[in-house]
Amino acid sequence: MGRFQFVVKRLLLTIPLLLGIVLLVFLVLKLTPGDPARQIVGLRATETQLNEVRDQLGLNDPIAVQYVRYVGRVLHGDLGYSYKSLQPVRTSIAERLPVTLWLLGFGGLLAMLISVPCGILSALHPNRATDHAIRALGLVGLTMPSFWVGIVLILVVALPTGLFPAGGFGQTVPEHLRSIVLPAVTLAISVAPIQIRSLRASLINVRGSDYVATGRAMGLSESRLMRRFVLRNASPPTISVLALNMGFLLFGAVVIETTFALPGIGQGIVLAARGRDLPAIQGYTLLFAVLVVAVYLVADIVTAVLDPRVEIQA
């Protein structure tokens, strides 16, 4: 079947992409000014001591060798040791990742709960009052910095009511749930406008198409039309757009985690950057890039499942 082969081919193509990403991350950070050895040993080290450390870290070897070694280590899941905490980067990633997944999960879900109905409403009566209102709200949502929205929510909801904490993630699951509410709302507010815009565009496009006219001419009810004809066909382009905005979403996570002091990978990368912690930054950047690639892959697969026209381009 054409679609299955498409998925397999797509998976295979991901490998060179990942290798390229690793290379890019490696190179970019290799160019960082600053001496890792000195960072570890401290300011008062002698040249010999520094050289020893460099040898240990393998920094005196040719670049190509360092790269291959790096790739090897990455494939084994070894992402080096943080300069700050001296903990393996892998460990801190493993600790932080679930928190971010909570945020992305709830935030994403909330965003969809807002954007799908709004997108549909907007597309049903384009350029009427409801549509204008939704688009105006969307515009405001897009121009508000997410960290500011978070702070305002803390000010207006968390502090007065005490229902939700102003920061942190808590220890138990109920505490997690309470802690994730405001961050998830903030994320949803910053992402929903984009989703609404693209859903609206593809819905309007589909509604005007000939096959919808055929369906309508057959006397099918509006709701049946909407489900079987419109939504089904409007989903693939919308999903593609969402995936493309994954980078934006991840950055939103970074900012929101910092605002709400959530111990996720977003906060992780910020702390690493502030602390000039090279291995940590390398590890986190790699992780984020891989996440994005994974999301693109999933989006492509979902699109292939939904759209029977997808075939390998020979």
Place this chain on the structure above:
Amino acid sequence: MSIADDLTREAATVTAHVDLGSERARLPRRVWVGAAIVGAYVLVGVFAAWLAPYDPLAQDPIMALANPSRAHWLGTDELGRDVFSRLIYATRIDLSVGILGALLPAVVGTVLGAVGGYFGGWRDSVIMRLADVVQAFPTYILIIALVFVLGQGIGSILVAFTLLAWVAYARLIRSEILRIRDLDYVQAARAAGLPSWRILGSHVFPNVVGQTLVYLPSDIVLATLGLASLSFLGLGIPLPTAEWGAMIAAGQPFIREQWWLSTVPGLVVVGFGLGLSLIGEGIEEWTQR
């Protein structure tokens, strides 16, 4: 495409060239509203020195965290600096980085895209491969990494933005060139010896300019928000320079009592963003007429 579209299109082609003159004159009203808003910000930025009552960097620890008063319209921050003055001076930074952060990629992208589209061959392949790789990356994460490498400061932020945002503009002009290249009348013109820059000038440019103008305002918003976010994270403009995002961050610990320290700069950001969005949407409407 429906029959009505075909009909109106047929009708329109007959009179299209005649009407283009008069249609062009009418910019939608929202462009003017947006321009007024943005213009106000620009004026504030340009005349900051005259408008700000205090030096934005002048500290006065005794007066720290004062409430808004006649002396300090928005109170003072944790180091006793006048918030209102800082806000005004911050406008300079945010506006210049925001605008440059959108213009530079536009210029670089247009040049690269034109080179690729016009010359083709290996130049085109290299540029397009580069574009693919850049696009595959989560933009802002790469910005964080780049700022890490290049050090903090306006320069590195602008470099980072440019390295990442050029792609859309490059693709835009490249596809336009490729499209034009194959049209009959262009091939005829080239066969007749018409210089390429003439062709680029009269056919490619007008189309590209229109779309670029539509992209630019939203790119400026993105660049400004990007700067504010980076500064909020502590990775952008180094302290003590006044910047909207940094001010919001600085105010967060004091949100309970001095809530205006964080909320007002945010409102200022939103205002700027709305003004630009109005312009962008207005231009988009106008180009579709």
Place this chain on the structure above:
Amino acid sequence: MDATMSPALLDVQDLRVRLKAGTTEIAPVDGVTFSVARGEALGIVGESGSGKSLTLKAILGLLPPGSKLDGSLRFSVSADDVEEVGPDQMRGRGVSMIFQEPMTALNPTMRVGRLVAEGARGIGLSRRDAKRRSVELLDAVGVPNARERSRMWPHELSGGLRQRVMIAAALSTEPALLLCDEPTTALDVTVQDQILGPLAQLRRDLDMAMVFVTHDLAVIAEVCDRIAVMYAGRIVELGSTQDVLAAPQHPYTAALLASAPSFQKGSGRLEGIGGQPPDPRAFPPGCRFAPRCRLVRDDCHTAAHQLTMVGSHETACVHPELLLPEVAK
């Protein structure tokens, strides 16, 4: 006028469609009146831009958003029950439509058998019966291996097959009236016959009326009992196919005949019609064909549009007598 004893199945009176083109309002369908009797096939012929497709779409309310509809549409649900229905109520209620472009007219995310079954479900069949009916219909329209084909996706089928699927889908609601918007225009001539054949057969079997829009006179001659010639949003000639084609009473009809290869026997030369149809934003006053008409007289530019009986059928031409010497072929 073809008087029918029982009320017409569809009666359209003074239909007008108004849309916005840029900033001006145009009326590409401008006062169209006709009726269709039970089981009868009416053809509407004209150049592109004559408004013929929009007329059909107006009947079923498939107009682009922002359009306005004037005039009255009457549809008789049963022999003694005539009601004035709006276009929204026509759909699925005895009126169905097939479109011109088979490539884009079928839902790409629905298997073709499912699409046809949707219509059958709409008139109350159970899921199983609808499925069976869907295969029957696909077979009846001439789709080979109907059962296997019904599980295929639209993009896997050729244009001709897709068109047949569309017909099956339209028929699944058992309409009393089928509107056909240039169904054969996008298809190649050999495939055309494969469509028209089953369509005619089904029409006879189901006693279904048809309004068939096309710019191809040959197809109309083959399929339709009566013909309406449209130009610039109006009907300019109306009558039985035989009468109109043998003795056209409007210069436009005559010109169409003169330019159609299948109607020129032997040594007759093909003559194109000079000029272009008028821009709907600026329709000429009086007879809209006057600027292109070879037989134009002064009063043509001020005449009001009206269909009058001349000989065996109706025409809007002010000077049909000028055609007589031409008609003698």
